[in-house]
Amino acid sequence: MAPRLSKRAFGWLDRRFGLGAVLDRLLNDPVPERGGWWYTFGAALFVLFLLQALTGLFLLFYYEPTIERARESVLYIQQEALLGWAVRGFHYWNMVLLVALVGIHLLRTFVSAAYKAPRELTWVLGVLLLLLMVATAYTGVILRWDQAAYFDLVVGLRITELTPVVGPWLAELWRGGEVINPHSLLRTFAFHIFLFPLTLLAVALVHIGLVVLLGQYGSWINYEPDPSGAPLTEEQAASRRKLEEELLDPKSRKVNLPARTTFFWPFHVFKEGVVTFGFFLLDLLLVLWFAAPIEGPVDPATTEYAPASIWFFLFFDQALLLFAGTWLVPAANVVPLLMVLTLALWPWLDSGSEVRPSGRLASLAFMLALIGVIFTFSFMAASRIYNFEFINHP
Amino acid sequence: MKPVRRRTLLQAAIAAIAGLVTLLVGGPLLAFFADAWRRRQPRQWVKVCDLAELNSIEPTHFRVVFKLDHLQGGLEEVRGVYAILTDKGPLVFSNVCTHMHCSVRWLAWRQQITCPCHGGFYDRWGQLIGGPPPFSLPVYEMQVREGEVFIANAYVARNYL
Ligand code: HEM
Ligand code: FES
Numbered sequence: 001m002a003p004r005l006s007k008r009a010f011g012w013l014d015r016r017f018g019l020g021a022v023l024d025r026l027l028n029d030p031v032p033e034r035g036g037w038w039y040t041f042g043a044a045l046f047v048l049f050l051l052q053a054l055t056g057l058f059l060l061f062y063y064e065p066t067i068e069r070a071r072e073s074v075l076y077i078q079q080e081a082l083l084g085w086a087v088r089g090f091h092y093w094n095m096v097l098l099v100a101l102v103g104i105h106l107l108r109t110f111v112s113a114a115y116k117a118p119r120e121l122t123w124v125l126g127v128l129l130l131l132l133m134v135a136t137a138y139t140g141v142i143l144r145w146d147q148a149a150y151f152d153l154v155v156g157l158r159i160t161e162l163t164p165v166v167g168p169w170l171a172e173l174w175r176g177g178e179v180i181n182p183h184s185l186l187r188t189f190a191f192h193i194f195l196f197p198l199t200l201l202a203v204a205l206v207h208i209g210l211v212v213l214l215g216q217y218g219s220w221i222n223y224e225p226d227p228s229g230a231p232l233t234e235e236q237a238a239s240r241r242k243l244e245e246e247l248l249d250p251k252s253r254k255v256n257l258p259a260r261t262t263f264f265w266p267f268h269v270f271k272e273g274v275v276t277f278g279f280f281l282l283d284l285l286l287v288l289w290f291a292a293p294i295e296g297p298v299d300p301a302t303t304e305y306a307p308a309s310i311w312f313f314l315f316f317d318q319a320l321l322l323f324a325g326t327w328l329v330p331a332a333n334v335v336p337l338l339m340v341l342t343l344a345l346w347p348w349l350d351s352g353s354e355v356r357p358s359g360r361l362a363s364l365a366f367m368l369a370l371i372g373v374i375f376t377f378s379f380m381a382a383s384r385i386y387n388f389e390f391i392n393h394p
Numbered sequence: 395m396k397p398v399r400r401r402t403l404l405q406a407a408i409a410a411i412a413g414l415v416t417l418l419v420g421g422p423l424l425a426f427f428a429d430a431w432r433r434r435q436p437r438q439w440v441k442v443c444d445l446a447e448l449n450s451i452e453p454t455h456f457r458v459v460f461k462l463d464h465l466q467g468g469l470e471e472v473r474g475v476y477a478i479l480t481d482k483g484p485l486v487f488s489n490v491c492t493h494m495h496c497s498v499r500w501l502a503w504r505q506q507i508t509c510p511c512h513g514g515f516y517d518r519w520g521q522l523i524g525g526p527p528p529f530s531l532p533v534y535e536m537q538v539r540e541g542e543v544f545i546a547n548a549y550v551a552r553n554y555l
Contacts, residue, residue, distance in 0.1 A: 068470070113419060155511075158495045169431070176430045182467040183430070205519060301457045301474025301500035306510035320494060321512040324526030328493075388510055 028254055030243035032258040033236060034216030034226060036271050038112075039218060041105035042211070043272035044279050046204060051280075053197060055091040063143070065189040067118050070145035071297055078294060085291060092292035094283050095137050099312050101279070102133050102191040110346075110367055112219030113355040118255060119214055120347035125207040134312060139192035141310055145185060146295040151307035153184065154300075155317075160220040162332045164236035174287035180300070215243070220355045222258035232260065240359045242340075308385045315377035318384070322377075339370075433464045435471075435547060442477055442486055442543045448478040453500050453507070453518050455489070460547045475534065476500065476507070477543060479517055486534045486545050487520035493527040507531070 013019040021177055032039065064073040077084035106126065109115060115123035131350070138156065142149045157180070161171040176183030232240065239261045246252040262268060299305065309317035316336070323331035350363045357364055442456050453476035460471045474489035474497055491498050496511035506523065507516040514525030522530045534545040 009541065151511075154495045172430055173428060177462075177465055178430075178435055179462075179471055181462050181465050181471065182469050183465060300472050300497065302454075302497050303455055303474070303489075305497070307496050315513075321526050324493065324512075326530060328526070328528060384513075388513065 004373070027263070028239075028242065029212065029215075030239035030246075030261040031216045031264050031268045032222040033260040033262040033267070034258070035219055035221050036262070038108050038273065039216060039268070039274040040275040041101055041108060042208070043269075044276040045098065045101050045105055046208065047276045048094055048101065048279060048283075049200070049204065052091065052094050052098060055087055055094065056193065056197075058087050058214040059091055060193065065143065065186055067145055067185050068297070070143060070185060071294070074144050074146075074294055078291070078309075086287055089282060089287035089290075089292050090141050091140075093286040093290070094137060096286075097279055097283060098133060099137055106130060107367070107371075110363070111357060112217065112388075113350075113360060114217045114219065116349040116351070116353075116355065117347070118253070119210070119217060122207060122210045122214070124344050125203050125210070127340065128203055129207060131340065132196055132203065136192060136196040136200060137312065138272060138310065139188050139196065142185070142188045143192060144294055147296060147298060147302070147305045148293070148295045148307065150180075150298040150300065151305075152310060153180065153188065155307070159320075159332045162329050164329065164333065167333075169391055189298050213253045215246075215256060217256055218258055220357075222260070223256070223355070224259065226260050235267070236260060236262050306385070306388055309381065311378075314381040315374045318377035318381040321381075321384075358383075419449065435460070435462065435464055437546055437548065439544045439546050442475060445484065445538060445541045445543055448477050448479045448484055448543070451518075452470055452502065453478040453487075453520075455500065458545065475545065476520065476531075480519065483538060484536060484543050485519060486536045486543065487531045488549070489531070491527055492522070492529040492531065493525070498531065521550065 010019065020134050025100070062073055062077045062084070064070060074088070077088050079085070081087075109123065109126065138152070142153045143157075157175055160174060161167045163170060172178065174184070174187060176187050216285065243257060243261055245256070246254050247257060296305070319331050319335070320328070323335075346363070346366075350360060352360075352361055405423055416555050418434050438460055440458050440460060442458055443454070448454055456477060457543055458473050460473065462471050463467050475486050476489055477484055477486045479485075489498050490496075491509040491511065491514055493509065493514050494511055496509050498507050498509045498514070498516065500506075500518070504515075505518070507518070507520065509515070509525065509527065512526045514527035515523045516527075516531055520531035520533065522528075532549040535548050535550055536546075537544045
């Protein structure tokens with residue numbers, strides 16, 4: 001009886017909006033087969049983002065966004081509410097993995113030259129997603145309203161204030177006043193739970209929609225003869241025939257024909273599932289082993305507390321130290337803005353038809369330099385913060 | 395000729411209505427959000443300490459509480475200040491580093507004010523000695539009334555970039 005019922009339900013939906021055609025387009029999509037494990041990070045990002053939204057929703061059942069109660073309510077979640085440590089731990093560690101995954105996914109698409117025409121917009125939206133992810137993570141930390149949160153907010157506001165011309169006005173909007181006040185937390189809260197994640201979700205859907213429309217590119221290895229030389233399986237041959245038809249269809253936006261393709265469902269989804277599950281397990285281990293951090297109550301006048309930047313802004317913190325004086329405004333604003341712009345415009349800066357890394361040495365050098373600077377600066381900042389502990393508490 | 399004109403007219407009308415609604419909704423929402431631009435923290439004088447508590451060798455740390463009555467919630471704002479005696483009377487300055495706004499502290503063993511964030515340092519009067527901060531620590535407007543030190547929520551020199 002059950003299969004008949006599901007069949008009837010399917011038929012009903014199919015007659016209303018063509019569910020069959022939608023599923024055929026999405027699930028029986030031919031995707032590159034070789035290197036498929038590398039093309040799973042975007043899916044992992046999307047699923048882990050949904051998990052992040054889910055744990056966030058549950059935190060809202062206890063969290064109180066006022067400066068008197070915020071830290072207390074986080075402590076309540078951590079110590080009193082049943083499994084609260086796990087929900088909060090998951091929200092914290094999954095944020096760490098999400099920020100790391102955005103970096104990994106960016107690197108894989110960069111090395112693959114997957115940003116080249118016609119996928120420039122996919123890449124530009126990706127850069128926007130990177131910014132939104134970091135903004136969501138950063139505003140989330142402030143909601144704890146402990147010493148670390150307070151000084152993270154202070155430094156963020158200071159950097160905003162240093163923006164040429166509009167800086168002081170922008171900072172005042174975010175702060176909701178001339179000085180940090182109860183509204184500062186509320187506004188940051190609204191950004192964290194509504195503005196940033198909702199925008200992120202919308203942009204991610206367009207981003208993924210573009211990948212579906214244009215067909216997944218993969219990387220240069222998909223356009224060389226397959227070294228294994230193994231004959232195509234029946235399914236692979238069928239997926240390839242489907243892609244060849246799509247390439248002839250004037251309505252299709254697809255342009256690439258990988259040497260060996262496979263159907264998205266279930267072959268690629270399986271790989272995506274395994275990788276996503278791997279990150280999920282990593283999340284679980286982190287949650288079980290390390291409690292999400294929380295520090296003492298806010299004291300703006302402290303003579304004891306030594307603030308430290310959030311891990312993903314450590315390199316920025318170091319830049320603010322190294323380029324002080326007249327360089328402060330450029331280091332805090334102009335240079336980061338130029339860096340993001342350069343990244344976003346990379347499809348036009350490297351617009352040739354060459355997709356192999358060996359033919360794109362300038363691109364690779366740029367990315368290596370960027371990673372080198374980020375890691376070196378982060379390491380410098382971390383060791384500096386570690387050493388300051390001894391200066392402050394000799 | 396006629397259908398084309400009608401089409402253009404309708405398109406223009408739709409654009410006009412959409413634009414009007416965007417303005418009617420977006421304008422008030424933005425104004426609502428920017429209410430903070432309109433509100434200024436009222437000027438207030440607050441006691442820091444008794445004159446007798448200060449010396450001219452080391453700056454003393456105090457917490458000063460200003461009111462935030464001009465905002466909903468009417469809470470208070472805590473600021474840290476350092477005060478020291480000089481030839482010209484007491485000098486009260488901010489503990490907010492002029493670099494990234496971390497809270498500085500007097501380190502007796504170094505006889506200096508140091509910032510924990512990037513190691514900016516200042517002398518006992520809050521004058522910049524070195525490190526990344528661009529300026530000396532800002533000095534508060536100050537009055538001595540009957541042996542008590544008061545400051546206003548305003549700097550004599552707002553040494554900010
Ligand atoms: C929330 C963040 C993001 C989500 C949910 C997401 C999701 C996805 C998904 C599901 C794919 C399919 C293929 C794959 O996984 O490799 C994809 C592809 C792609 N992504 Fe992202 N992405 C995100 C961020 C980024 C960022 C930061 C960039 C780079 C700046 C980027 C650039 C690309 C490009 C160029 C492709 C096309 C790859 C191809 O066609 O082979 N994405 N993204
Ligand atoms: S904030 Fe004081 S030195 Fe950077």
